[in-house]
Amino acid sequence: MVGDKDQAIYGSLGGVAKTVEAISIQFGHIAISELELSGNYRSSQRVIDYYRNYQSAGINIESLSKYAKESGLITFNRNIDKDELADYIAQIIQQNLDSGVPENEICVLAPQWWLVIPMGRKLKSLLPNVNFDAIGLSPLLKNKENIWFKVARLFLVSPSPKMYFVRGRWAIELVNEFDSLGIEILPETDRKSKVLLKFINSISSEKEDGLAYLEECFKSLLALLCINIQRYPTLKLHWEYFFESSKKRLEKPEFDYAKDIASFKRLFNHTSGVVVNTCHGIKGEEFHTVIAFGLLNGYVPHKSDLDPIDSSRKLLYVICSRSKKNLHLISEIRTRYRRQMLVTEHLRDLNYMYDSYKI
Incomplete structure (x- = not known):
């Protein structure tokens, strides 16, 4: 088992980070030996420090x-x-x-969805020639855990020499996904992903x-694969959620999405580009340059967090550790209930010699 308690940021979303003792008990009081990984292949030593x-x-961490x-x-x-703020971030980008x-080595992130979605739209407007992988630009929720999202991207990204290997990899992932749900497709076929x-x-x-286009295509695919969705509750549940x-x-109405299939395909084809996402959405990812905004008390930590001090520290740890070389932290001037919001506490109290940055 691999874990990092400094990155246990899902408490506000219902996640539970267990101690070694609790895990041992859950598995029948097994003996667990703790080992530490101190080498880091992602970030420069300065970012790590x-x-x-x-x-x-x-744990002492050394950049490798x-x-x-x-x-x-x-x-x-x-x-x-x-x-x-949007103009400032656009200039950094x-x-x-x-x-x-x-x-795709640049990431813009914030602690909450409602900050992220309009920022993605503003940045796209300010930088029309730049590709963005941004929550809110596409009407389809980018949920990589949903099997129908994986099917949709194969229908929406047209075959081309440039996408040959990417679509091939997606097809392999889809075959494995069906298998994990206990659904054997093309049982008499050797190269299942090619046939799929x-x-x-x-x-x-x-x-x-x-959506009507995708639904009809999905049904045609199920028919070709001889799959009765009613027999597989998880597959049906993924369908309904999608x-x-x-x-x-x-x-x-505030998003004003285009609903036609041509727009779906046009938006979905930009699955790579400057990433605009939440702190939770980019956990596990790495980028040359990370630009984080909304670092304000009430957002980091969220006002509903049961352990706000611990949550704030962990979020900042995750945000900053995504960066390879460049890290831009922003606590913009905002008001709430007619009062100016404060810089999140851990960031405010840290005495650090930051670089000056001129636009």
Whole structure:
């Protein structure tokens, strides 16, 4: 078992981080030997030394990356107004792109969905020639755990030489996903993923509505694979969640999503680009440059957290440890209940010599 108690950030979402003793009891009082991994292949030593300020475990971490000794940038801005925030972040993104950082090596994140979604839209408007992998740009909820999301991306991303290997990998993942649900597809076939791709490539619909198009294609695929969805409760549950969550997003007037299949395909084809997501959504990921905003008391930690001090520290640890070289932290000026919000406590109290950063 592998874990990091400094990254146990799902408490507010119902997650439970158990102690070694509790795990031992759960498995019948087994003996557990604790080992530590102290080598880090992701971040520069400077980034590591910074985010260790939010560490509780006290493990010494050494950068083993090829850029371990590079200084990069670590900045903190607490003086920018929320109305100027999108322009400020857009300029940071553009400067990174101009210096040769790939789009998918840049991440913009915030602690809550309602901050993330409008930011993705504003950044896309400010940087129309930049690709974004942003929550809220697509009407389909990007849920990689849902099997129908995996089916949808194969229908929405058209076959092309550029996408040949990507779609092939997705097809293999889909075969494995069916297998994990106890559904054997194409039992007499050796190269199942190849045949599955041929089936998907042969299916189309005349429907103009995006969800109606996908539903008809999904049903055609089930027919070709001889799968009765009623026999598989989990498969049916994934179906219901996929379509219900998508319908709810499409119905929200503030998002104003295009509902036609052409728009679905156009938006879905940009599955790589500058990532705009939540702190929870990027856990486990790594980026050359991380730009985090909304680092304010009430957001980090969330006002409903039962252990706000511990939660705040862990969120900052996760946010900062996503960075390879550059880290831009922002506690923008916002008001709530007519009072200015405060910088999240751990960030406010840390005495650190940040880099100056000019746009």
